[in-house]
Amino acid sequence: MRLAIFVGLTAVAACSRTPAEPEPAPPPVSVPPVKPRAVAASASAPEPADGAAPGSLEGRCVVKMADTAPRIPPNASAAACPPDPGGSGRMPADEITFLDVGGDGPKLKITAELARTPRDVERGLMYRRSMGDDQGMFFKLDKRSVHTFWMHNTCIALDMMFVDTDGLIVGIVEGAAPLTDTIRSVDCESAYVLEVNGGWSRKHGVQPGQRITIPFAAR
DSSP states (O other), X not given: OEEOOOTTOOOOOSSOOOOOOOOOOOOOOSSSOXXXXXXXXXXXXXXXXXXXXXXXXXXXXXXXXXXSOOOOOOOOOTTTSOOOTTOOOOOOEEEEEETTSXXXXXXXXXXXXXXXSHHHHHHTTTTOOOOOTTEEEEEEEEEEEOOOEEOTTOOSOEEEEXXXXXXXXXXXXXXXXXXXXXXXXXXXXXEEEEEEETTHHHHTTOOTTOBBOOOGGGO
């Protein structure tokens, strides 16, 4: 799963913003292909205020999940998954805690690899054939914006949590199908994306409007 790097795709958002002027598409490149990116020029959603009350969603852009769970597609077969041309591509990992899941008991936690460099963000979870239920990948993006992802060369069905600078989950793409080039996004600005196995979010009671911890190494 890689970040799109093609600027200028117009998105219709719950938070109004001015679309960026379209730019010419980049020329075709050899494997691995360049992923397109869409970035909005501006948005009305404010930067989280330092003095905001904990748990407050006042004035925040948050996209709710659908009432009905989507069908989660299976992972790609070993035969369909392309070979990894660059090795395992494992990245340093850290623990992420879901602060609003678990009530007064133990909080839900996962261990996520940290994609922080442009190369790691571009590669993401490409070529992986499986991922543990308590694992994921956390992307530190270049700036707070409306970001888009795709599933090119990605063999695992994924949920994509779009996360703002203060750890607020502003939207979740559920069950992104493997090996597809469909552009996926939510109509709110974010600074991070957390990818987990497809269907994981709903299974564990995770939804937009909740907060997670941001690994120190990804700030």
